[in-house]
Amino acid sequence: xxxxxxxxxxxxxxxxxxxxxxxxxxxxxxxxxxxxxxxxxxxxxxxxxxxxxxxxxxxxxxxxxxxxxxxxxxxxxxxxxxxxxxxxxxxxxxxxx
Amino acid sequence: xxxxxxxxxxxxxxxxxxxxxxxxxxxxxxxxxxxxxxxxxxxxxxxxxxxxxxxxxxxxxxxxxxxxxxxxxxxxxxxxxxxxxxxxxxxxxxxxxxxxxxxxxxxxxxxxxxxxxxxxxxxxxxxxxxxxxxxxxxxxxxxxxxxxxxxxxxxxxxxxxxxxxxxxxxxxxxxxxxxxxxxxxxxxxxxxxxxxxxxxxxxxxxxxxxxxxxxxxxxxxxxxxxxxxxxxxxxxxxxxxxxxxxxxxxxxxxxxxxxxxxxxxxxxxxxxxxxxxxxxxxxxxxxxxxxxxxxxxxxxxxxxxxxxxxxxxxxxxxxxxxxxxxxxxxxxxxxxxxxxxxxxxxxxxxxxxxxxxxxxxxxxxxxxxxxxxxxxxxxxxxxxxxxxxxxxxxxxxxxxxxxxxxxxxxxxxxxxxxxxxxxxxxxxxxxxxxxxxxxxxxxxxxxxxxxxxxxxxxxxxxxxxxxxxxxxxxx
Numbered sequence: 093x094x095x096x097x098x099x100x101x102x103x104x105x106x107x108x109x110x111x112x113x114x115x116x117x118x119x120x121x122x123x124x125x126x127x128x129x130x131x132x133x134x135x136x137x138x139x140x141x142x143x144x145x146x147x148x149x150x151x152x153x154x155x156x157x158x159x160x161x162x163x164x165x166x167x168x169x170x171x172x173x174x175x176x177x178x179x180x181x182x183x184x185x186x187x188x189x
Numbered sequence: 190x191x192x193x194x195x196x197x198x199x200x201x202x203x204x205x206x207x208x209x210x211x212x213x214x215x216x217x218x219x220x221x222x223x224x225x226x227x228x229x230x231x232x233x234x235x236x237x238x239x240x241x242x243x244x245x246x247x248x249x250x251x252x253x254x255x256x257x258x259x260x261x262x263x264x265x266x267x268x269x270x271x272x273x274x275x276x277x278x279x280x281x282x283x284x285x286x287x288x289x290x291x292x293x294x295x296x297x298x299x300x301x302x303x304x305x306x307x308x309x310x311x312x313x314x315x316x317x318x319x320x321x322x323x324x325x326x327x328x329x330x331x332x333x334x335x336x337x338x339x340x341x342x343x344x345x346x347x348x349x350x351x352x353x354x355x356x357x358x359x360x361x362x363x364x365x366x367x368x369x370x371x372x373x374x375x376x377x378x379x380x381x382x383x384x385x386x387x388x389x390x391x392x393x394x395x396x397x398x399x400x401x402x403x404x405x406x407x408x409x410x411x412x413x414x415x416x417x418x419x420x421x422x423x424x425x426x427x428x429x430x431x432x433x434x435x436x437x438x439x440x441x442x443x444x445x446x447x448x449x450x451x452x453x454x455x456x457x458x459x460x461x462x463x464x465x466x467x468x469x470x471x472x473x474x475x476x477x478x479x480x481x482x483x484x485x486x487x488x489x490x491x492x493x494x495x496x497x498x499x500x501x502x503x504x505x506x507x508x509x510x511x512x513x514x515x516x517x518x519x520x521x522x523x524x525x526x527x528x529x530x531x532x533x534x535x536x537x538x539x540x541x542x543x544x545x546x547x548x549x550x551x552x553x554x555x556x557x558x559x560x561x562x563x564x565x566x567x568x569x570x571x572x573x574x575x576x577x578x579x580x581x582x583x584x585x586x587x588x589x590x591x592x593x594x595x596x597x598x599x600x601x602x603x604x605x606x607x608x609x610x611x612x613x614x615x616x617x618x619x620x621x622x623x624x625x626x627x628x629x630x631x632x633x634x635x636x637x638x639x640x641x642x643x644x645x646x647x648x649x650x651x652x653x654x655x656x657x658x659x660x661x662x663x664x
Contacts, residue, residue: 103213104324106311107348108206127334128349160345164202 093148099176102161102169109161111140111173116153120144126158139163143170147178192363193248197239198277205240208278215283219270220317227293228315229267229284231256235309236358240279248366249280251373252310256300260286263296290316294330306365308338338362375492378661379434385656386430386484387423389649390476393641394419396572398623400580400604401588401630401637409631414470422473425466426480429459433481437488448489449509452481475542475587475642482506482546483646487653495663497654499554507549514540514547529590537595541586542639550646556582557647562654566615573614573623575647580640581605587638597635604629 095115102110122137129136140154143166161169212230219228233240233249260267271283286293297312314325327334337347338361347353394416397404405416432455440448459477464470473480486505494501521531530541545552560578564571581602589595604626611619630636 102206103209105209105213105313108209128345131346132349160348162349162351165206168202168206 093178095149095152095177096179097177099173101172101176104157104159106159107161107165108159109136109166109169110155110157110159111166111169112155113144113149113173113177114153114155116151119150120152120154122154122156124156124158126156126160128158128160135163136161136166139166140170143167144174147171147174149174149178152177191367192359193242193244193366194237194239194359194363195242197242197245199238200240200278201238205278208276212281215271216313216315217322219283219285220315220322223285224317224320227286227288227290229286229293229297230281230313230315231284232281232311232313233279233309234311235279235362237355241275241277244366244370246274246280247373248306248309248369249282250274252307252369253282255303255307256297256310256312259296259300265293265296290314290325291330294325298327298330298332304369306369309362309365374660375438376435378491379431379438379488381658381661382434382438382484382488382653383427383431385652386434386480386649387427388652389480389645390423390426390473391420392568392572392648393645394423396569396576398620398627399573399576399637399641400623400627401635402641407627407631409628410634410636414467414472418467418470419472421466422463425462426459426473426477429455429462429477429481430484433484434488437485437490438492440489445489445505445508446511448485449482449513452485452509456481475638476645479542479546479550479642479646480649482509483550483649485509487650491653491657491661495661497657497662499558499650499654502650503549503554506546510547510549513543517543530586533586533589533595537589541584542642545583545643550643552579552582553643553647553650557643558650561647561651570614571651572644572648575651576640576644577605577609577613577623579643579647580637581609583640583643585637585639587636588640591635592633601637 095113098112098114100110100112102108104110120141122140124133124136126133126136136156136158140156144150144152144154158166212232216228216230220226231249231253233245235241235245257267265286265288267284267286269282270285273281294314297314301307301310301312316323316325335344336342337344337353339353339357340347342352394403395405397406399407401410403411403414403416403419408415433452436448436452436455442448456477459481460474463473463477483502483506486502486509490498490502490505517531521527521535524531527535530543534540534543540547557575557579561571561575564574584595584598585601588597588601591597608619608622608626611622613619614623
């Protein structure tokens with residue numbers, strides 16, 4: 093599935109993550125900014141990629157600013173961003189969550 | 190084991206995230222409308238699914254009282270712009286502060302570090318710098334990252350790895366919050382006792398007619414002072430009475446004679462404040478001693494037994510006074526300047542207020558307090574009924590000093606008995622007799638200063654017993 097428009101979800105509050113999705117053509121590219129990057133960078137990238145895949149998104153540029161979010165928060169924020177980018181906000185895909 | 194997590198609605202991730210969005214929206218709106226001001230967004234870091242209930246809210250509100258007093262004493266002007274005390278995702282409050290963000294950040298840090306429990310507060314400082322909204326981080330204020338509540342590692346690492354269980358975190362948070370709530374309650378109790386002690390001073394001075402004492406109508410026995418001198422004196426003792434109340438409510442020591450020694454140190458300063466307020470007239474020197482003892486002992490007893498228990502208060506006083514006679518009266522021969530009470534001990538063997546205090550104020554507990562509690566009607570008549578009862582049973586060193594002989598007591602008792610036989614203050618004849626006694630005391634320059642001190646402490650006990658709020662009692 094293709095991204096129709098750039099979309100943002102999440103805040104810069106502590107324990108949150110802000111995800112910005114925009115059109116891309118070369119797979120999932122994640123630009124991650126996190127204070128726990130060294131320890132959890134790979135895990136955060138994996139949660140984002142898996143969540144996008146569940147929506148059938150294979151090409152996207154992702155800007156992620158992490159403020160210590162847990163996996164479930166990363167997933168929820170990525171879902172919200174994906175739905176906004178796909179214009180499907182009205183039909184949340186709870187099975188993904 | 191006390192817990193603060195016994196009530197409250199479970200919050201899921203989505204509710205928490207939705208709340209974060211709402212918070213950011215509120216913050217941004219405030220900063221756009223007030224671009225030159227700093228915003229402080231105050232909330233709590235409460236781990237686990239329960240994020241708000243009555244106890245959590247009380248902890249939040251009283252904690253922020255402390256933060257606001259830091260702002261007040263720092264001279265930073267603020268307004269509260271929004272407040273979500275009831276929100277199930279946790280209480281929050283938004284301040285607008287007219288001060289540079291970096292300076293505000295140092296006050297929020299000062300607050301968060303003040304006590305272990307304030308570590309649970311999370312006060313974000315936000316600023317609008319040319320349209321761009323920025324949150325000042327701890328690093329911006331050259332502070333190390335927050336540490337984990339449990340192990341002291343960086344909090345973000347433990348949070349991310351879920352190193353500690355929710356139960357473990359809740360247990361620690363409960364401990365911190367419960368300690369703080371109990372401290373707050375003791376502080377409220379101390380403030381309340383201070384207020385009643387000042388009321389007792391003013392009630393005593395206001396009641397009329399009191400033979401040998403100052404009241405708003407008559408002060409013939411004390412030409413150097415009037416009711417206003419007593420108002421000045423009562424106001425000057427606020428700090429001391431608060432110290433006495435804190436001493437009693439906060440102390441966990443069982444060494445009550447040491448507590449009393451500390452009280453006397455505050456008392457010495459209070460006497461100086463009193464003399465400054467009255468132009469060197471002794472209005473309340475005896476009351477500084479006795480009322481201080483009663484306030485401290487009542488606070489000590491209340492926080493232990495959680496109800497009004499006169500016997501327990503008296504037992505506390507006796508323990509406080511255990512060394513009083515030895516310390517004060519056994520070494521008088523060497524002293525150059527003696528007080529009235531000290532002279533009378535040497536001349537007549539009368540131990541006066543010290544004897545009364547050492548015995549645990551039997552006149553107050555056996556005569557004064559029962560009379561006050563049984564009395565009805567206006568405060569004026571209740572106070573005078575109590576006054577007559579006390580005056581009948583006390584060995585008043587001020588009276589003996591003025592008369593120059595202990596035999597004056599027989600005459601005093603005779604006069605009071607006559608007044609009581611006429612029905613006391615509640616009958617016209619009794620009241621008339623009391624006015625006559627007051628005149629005679631004035632003419633002969635006689636005083637009942639010692640009785641006044643006991644009257645003040647009796648009124649204090651009565652106010653405590655009759656007004657004890659539910660929160661200070663075990664039901």
